[in-house]
Amino acid sequence: MRSAFSLRRPAFVMAAALGLVGCTALRNDWVEPTSGPTAQLAVAGLPNGTVGLHLYDDYRTCSGRRLVVSSNNDNRILPRPVKVVAGQPLAFTAWAIKRGNLGCNQTGTFTPQANQRYVAQMIVSEADFSCRLVVRTENGRPVPVKPRVIGKQLTVTEQSSFCLAD
Template identity: 30%
Template sequence: MGTNMRKIGCLSTLLVVSALSGCGVLGPSEYKEPANDDAATLVFSKGGHMLVIPNIYTGAAECTDRTRLPPIPDDGEVVRKIAAGQPISFSLSRTEGYLGDGCVVTATFTPVPNHRYLAQVKGHGTTCHLELNDAGKPGDEYVPPKAVAKEDRKWHRPLSESGPFCTE
């Protein structure tokens, strides 16, 4: 009888995990770009050989409903269209040497329609900061990028995947 109860317990656990994973509760959802023509562009890049994973939060106020993007390649960027005219929050998780100490930077800002924003995490070890610059509209290639007014947020580990992932 004890063996049957254990089998039922294991089956119940598997069913619950399967049901939750089918609903996307166990991991971040996939980011969906806005379809409107005046969307802004957010470019995530990095300097050096480190693991950097960007996240965008659809709930900007408290960094809720995380959408994870792919890791930034060593020789490239991760580029996404973002809704303009409303606050957006994002974070960059960085680990040096792919196994060493790391840090997370999180910020909120309000993008301007059709502008291109450049986000990069900089620092060393567990200390880092975020550089966010506005590269302007298409055709502004000869105008130097300008620092963006942003609100630096304090990242924290939430109780569930829906967040909140930040405070302050």
């Protein structure tokens, strides 16, 4: 049985590439908090692939999607961490496209702690066409991430709800 976050072949990848990577070339619109407690979140690169990260204004429904970063660097932290509000749930989607024909994404929620640095990483397995999202603190400690159920809308805009409400 494949997970809900399985890698899909060309049809899915083309849709993902248009929907996710297409946004990459147009904007990077995350606005970092300027006051209150903050944490930092970065995304790790993927060998032979492109990765990206979206954050949401409303964690409950994953609405107000904001592009944070997208890059095709190998196994590095891209390009710098972004500040996020600490002490409240954060909804995000990490995605990966490997070698142009395998893609996956996963949406989840966790609560960042003040002054902590986190790294999100998509682990992609070509052997069984699967992927999983891992978030760790800068010292390597795994962070529990609550997987989110993606909503099924016919029309999607950047302000749409991308997941079902908590």
